[in-house]
Amino acid sequence: xxxxxxxxxxxxxxxxxxxxxxxxxxxxxxxxxxxxxxxxxxxxxxxxxxxxxxxxxxxxxxxxxxxxxxxxxxxxxxxxxxxxxxxxxxxxxxxxxxxxxxxxxxxxx
Amino acid sequence: xxxxxxxxxxxxxxxxxxxxxxxxxxxxxxxxxxxxxxxxxxxxxxxxxxxxxxxxxxxxxxxxxxxxxxxxxxxxxxxxxxxxxxxxxxxxxxxxxxxxxxxxxxxxxxxxxxx
Numbered sequence: 071x072x073x074x075x076x077x078x079x080x081x082x083x084x085x086x087x088x089x090x091x092x093x094x095x096x097x098x099x100x101x102x103x104x105x106x107x108x109x110x111x112x113x114x115x116x117x118x119x120x121x122x123x124x125x126x127x128x129x130x131x132x133x134x135x136x137x138x139x140x141x142x143x144x145x146x147x148x149x150x151x152x153x154x155x156x157x158x159x160x161x162x163x164x165x166x167x168x169x170x171x172x173x174x175x176x177x178x179x
Numbered sequence: 180x181x182x183x184x185x186x187x188x189x190x191x192x193x194x195x196x197x198x199x200x201x202x203x204x205x206x207x208x209x210x211x212x213x214x215x216x217x218x219x220x221x222x223x224x225x226x227x228x229x230x231x232x233x234x235x236x237x238x239x240x241x242x243x244x245x246x247x248x249x250x251x252x253x254x255x256x257x258x259x260x261x262x263x264x265x266x267x268x269x270x271x272x273x274x275x276x277x278x279x280x281x282x283x284x285x286x287x288x289x290x291x292x293x294x
Contacts, residue, residue: 074221101280112269112285113222120280157221165278166237169221 072096074170076158081176082148090143090156090173098163104132104143105157107172113157116143145175153177181205183286185270191292192260200255200289202270208284210277211253212237213245215266216288222269227277228253235277260293267291 075093082088094102101120105113119125119134119141131144143156155172162168183204192198204211213225224237228247242264244256253272257264267290271283 103282112287113283114285115282118280118282159221161278161280165276166224167222167278167283169223171219171221 072162072168074158074160074168076156076170076173078171079174079176081178082145084148084150084177084179086148087144087146088148088175090145090175092141092143092158092170094139094141094158094160094168094170096160096162096168099136099139100161100163100165102132102134102141102161103157103159103167104141105159106154107157108154116156148177150177150179183270183272183284185268185286185289187289188287189290189292191294192257194261194293195259198257198260198291200257200268200270200291202253202255202286203251204253204270204272204284204286205251206272206284207250208272208274209250210273210275210279210281211247212271212273212277212283213243213253213255214269214271215239215264216269217266225255225268229277260291262293265291265293 104116107113117132157172158170186201212227214222226245228234270286273281273283
């Protein structure tokens with residue numbers, strides 16, 4: 071079967087750095103997405119990785135290792151508004167998106 | 180309007196009733212999607228459409244139907260609602276074909292409760 075694993079919940083302090091991991095076992099791989107979803111709202115796009123390595127976009131960076139079936143989202147200089155769920159999704163060999171259940175990130179002052 | 184709108188925002192429905200969730204986008208995107216989101220589970224694709232006049236089944240299509248008469252609208256119909264269809268439903272759209280590398284833009288969601 072296809073599976074995306076993310077921690078259910080993480081807590082971090084305002085101003086700090088947090089890394090949210092995502093491991094996947096899918097039938098093929100054609101890219102990995104990260105989305106942010108605030109409580110009661112729609113998911114919004116953060117990043118897309120298809121090649122190994124680190125993609126940096128402001129305070130957010132996303133890393134991919136295809137050989138390890140692993141990605142992480144790195145959030146720097148955390149702000150209270152970063153409190154949200156972070157969703158990992160993988161495009162499989164059929165170009166369908168398989169979504170993880172999301173990681174709820176709680177930021178404390 | 181800008182982006183994607185969904186209606187209604189929320190709905191309580193008696194089991195056995197028919198219900199249509201509406202979705203409209205103004206970005207002229209070819210691909211549109213319907214997902215359901217349940218606590219503790221990832222988003223699950225119900226149906227998708229690559230362009231007006233075509234639709235396809237996703238991971239959990241049973242009990243749902245869709246139509247795509249034009250580019251902008253992609254309604255989702257529950258012919259005879261059951262309690263297991265209680266969920267938050269998101270409509271999304273993207274450029275290019277469904278399943279492509281383009282980001283998906285999501286509507287605000289419809290919270291549906293079937294009693």
